[in-house]
Amino acid sequence: MANIKVNGKEYNVDATPDTPLLWVLRENVGLTGTKFGCGGAFCGACTIHMDGEAVRSCVTPLSRAIGKTIVTIEGVEDDIAKKVQQAWIEEDVPQCGYCQSGQIMAATVLLRENPNPSDDDINLGMSGNICRCGTYDRIRKAIHKASKM
Amino acid sequence: MKEIKKGFQSKSVKLIMVLLCFSFVVAIASPIINTEPVYQNIPAKMPEKAIIVQKALTAEEQREQESKDAFLKAYKVFMHPRCMNCHPKGDVPLQGDDSHAHLQNVVRGKDGKGMYAMKCKNCHQDANLDAPETPPGNPHWQMPPADKPMVFQGKTPRELALHFKDNKFTGFKDLNDMIKHVDEESLVLSGFAPPPGVSKIPMSHKEFVDAVKEWIAKGAAVPDK
Numbered sequence: 104m105a106n107i108k109v110n111g112k113e114y115n116v117d118a119t120p121d122t123p124l125l126w127v128l129r130e131n132v133g134l135t136g137t138k139f140g141c142g143g144a145f146c147g148a149c150t151i152h153m154d155g156e157a158v159r160s161c162v163t164p165l166s167r168a169i170g171k172t173i174v175t176i177e178g179v180e181d182d183i184a185k186k187v188q189q190a191w192i193e194e195d196v197p198q199c200g201y202c203q204s205g206q207i208m209a210a211t212v213l214l215r216e217n218p219n220p221s222d223d224d225i226n227l228g229m230s231g232n233i234c235r236c237g238t239y240d241r242i243r244k245a246i247h248k249a250s251k252m
Numbered sequence: 253m254k255e256i257k258k259g260f261q262s263k264s265v266k267l268i269m270v271l272l273c274f275s276f277v278v279a280i281a282s283p284i285i286n287t288e289p290v291y292q293n294i295p296a297k298m299p300e301k302a303i304i305v306q307k308a309l310t311a312e313e314q315r316e317q318e319s320k321d322a323f324l325k326a327y328k329v330f331m332h333p334r335c336m337n338c339h340p341k342g343d344v345p346l347q348g349d350d351s352h353a354h355l356q357n358v359v360r361g362k363d364g365k366g367m368y369a370m371k372c373k374n375c376h377q378d379a380n381l382d383a384p385e386t387p388p389g390n391p392h393w394q395m396p397p398a399d400k401p402m403v404f405q406g407k408t409p410r411e412l413a414l415h416f417k418d419n420k421f422t423g424f425k426d427l428n429d430m431i432k433h434v435d436e437e438s439l440v441l442s443g444f445a446p447p448p449g450v451s452k453i454p455m456s457h458k459e460f461v462d463a464v465k466e467w468i469a470k471g472a473a474v475p476d477k
Binding site: 158159167226231 | 356358359369373374377381382
């Protein structure tokens with residue numbers, strides 16, 4: 104058993120310390136907004152925030168999450184995250200939507216650390232999040248839009 | 253006819269016949285009997301390096317050579333992918349045994365810990381994971397910082413030894429700090445315990461540390477090349 108704090112709430116989960124946090128969030132906590140894409144930290148679909156950093160939950164063991172502040176796509180609600188989500192809506196970014204949780208979590212960290220990113224900055228911050236539908240242009244436009252909100 | 257017979261039987265004719273036979277025999281036998289030596293492919297002047305005599309080294313020269321040899325041994329570790337991949341020429345770390353550029357556009361960042369959503373610790377956990385093709389782990393996974401990149405890639409043994417002796421390159425106070433680094437730094441130790449699927453450094457950590465110690469103890473001699 105382990106205690107973790109997710110989206111401001113405490114959860115006591117029955118999982119081994121080496122269980123990937125992704126599965127704890129989806130199956131023990133019931134938050135399915137974070138997606139499984141590759142299981143090897145390649146695609147970014149599983150991106151969550153751990154103490155403010157865009158961590159890949161598919162390779163992060165539960166043991167590492169203990170005592171940390173975990174935020175998923177369901178609970179990310181600071182000002183920057185709201186602007187990102189609004190920009191995502193206005194630019195109609197998603198196609199299938201599967202990767203978009205991870206994209207939004209990554210974009211939020213980018214804008215927190217660089218409020219006015221250039222295209223090169225966006226490349227550096229977002230290249231780890233893969234979109235099979237190819238919504239990259241709309242993602243880029245949405246990030247620029249959010250930075251100006 | 254009798255006169256002709258008489259002619260053949262005369263002494264002078266017999267002598268001539270003997271001489272003719274002897275000449276014939278000599279003509280047949282001379283290629284076989286070779287009384288003259290045959291000189292082939294002998295240079296006009298003997299080459300200067302025909303005989304090499306190993307010059308005996310003085311004690312000081314011997315010590316210097318041993319120091320160089322120790323560095324050359326340690327060099328194999330410095331240039332192995334498990335070490336060199338985080339000491340690249342540019343700001344992109346390297347991956348794999350072929351030392352290709354890290355996927356996902358990962359870059360060093362100012363502090364060597366990556367940037368934005370692609371920071372090193374976002375994917376690299378505190379330890380290796382028990383799953384194939386997952387990121388190797390260490391609590392302090394990072395590259396050297398941008399202001400002290402400590403580039404190994406592309407350096408010859410001579411160049412690398414000179415760099416290690418430059419405190420501006422290493423950030424060490426002196427070479428004793430280097431011994432402490434290779435002996436105790438957790439990232440160095442991680443290099444000797446890679447996850448499955450990538451090659452191991454071809455010597456033990458102890459051998460490596462001993463080689464570095466020997467290099468320094470015998471004068472930190474710089475290899476010739």
